Amino acid sequence: MREDMDLLISPVTVWTGEALVERNAVVVRNGTVAAVLPETETTTFGDNGSVEQVDGQGRLAIPGLINAHTHLYSSLARGMSVSPFHPASFTQILEQLWWKLDKALDAESIRASALVGAMEAARCGVTTLIDHHASPNAIPGSLDMLRQEVCGRLGLRGIFCYEITDRDGPERRDQGIAENLRFLKAIGSDDPLCAAQVGLHASFTLGAETMDQVASAIPDDMGVHIHVAEGPEDELACNETYGMSIIERLDRLGLVRPTSVLAHCLHVDEREKDLIAERDAIVVHNPHSNMNNAVGTFDMPGFLTRDILSGLGTDGLGANMLSELFTAGLLQKHSRSNPLAGSPDHLHSLLFRGNPQIAERLLGLHLGTIQPGSPADIVLLDYIPPTPLRSENLLGHLLFGVAVHGFRVTDLFVAGRSILRNGDFVDVDEEEAYAHAREQAAHLWSRLG
16 A cells, blocks of 8 residues: 555444444544544545555454563464473473573574564454563564564564563673663654563562662653562562562562553552552453463452553463453453453453553553544454344454454554455565474474573
């Protein structure tokens, strides 16, 4: 599509993010939704050659989805085996699996994992990724690689950071701090596709000296992205070592901020939840990962009833946000022995209100809607409803129809740019990208210690 051309997507059933309107058209201009209007009012478009028309075929158009916490570097771990692997705790899962993987990453495997991870996200309707990266033996420039593959080559939005930790020694810790600060300066604040945070692994792998360095180095308006109390040992270690909880420790350093992403928060206590609410920080739930690691259940009502900005992520375990949301509801019901837990309002709040608000804080863009003036991040779903589809039951169709029976994204647009068209990637050779990923995965697995 030429930059001076409008885009007309019609006919589609549009879910604006709040309401459903049938047999409509979406007009995109300069990467922004210019109009949502009835299909019958589009006859004046397209006659002068200045409009590219996309046949929506009556598909369901929804706002692009957002993954509020993921690890693209895990994309090449599928099918990987490590030995020994007999963990008895969450920390041992990290030691025996993930910390071996991240040490084996090099520049080529970072790029390959970022690209195919982003491509799989795109096929699941995700247009924005909030990523938490680690590659201890390939730190300098690693965030540029993510940006180039995710935002530049594929065209998705990305918010990136490098995971600072003490577990690999002071030299790599310092490289991690430097990489975050360098990247922050490199991207500035005028890139609508990319933003930065400062990454921290978790309290139990971060000593006092490191935390002091981070707190003194980052700008006042810059948030951190950190795993918080994912396993019980994280909270226990903080209390034993520092005589306080994780959130108290972070808060004393001024790091519990409105732009800080606190991933997991499974084992925080009530006082910590109150403090998160007071500081207006962000919490992200990752149900598939939590279940896979057997680390606990998220207190969904405890965070949402405090009006804490809460979102949803995958923690690198897949890319399907609707499946993640469906599982979040099931997990609440099962763990509480209450079929009314994980209510539709709570689930809607996580993915369709919380995640767009999180992205808005970090990117400065009002995402999660298809309305005039909003960024044109749009997903077309090939979905034929067997029952009436209405505004009030749209979530039920997305969860019990799309998520359960098959997620068929036909077209994907980010800032009006076509990423997928009729099921095919527009600017990336999918077969070539996956062949390269398999090659890099084999090399990566051979380096596992």
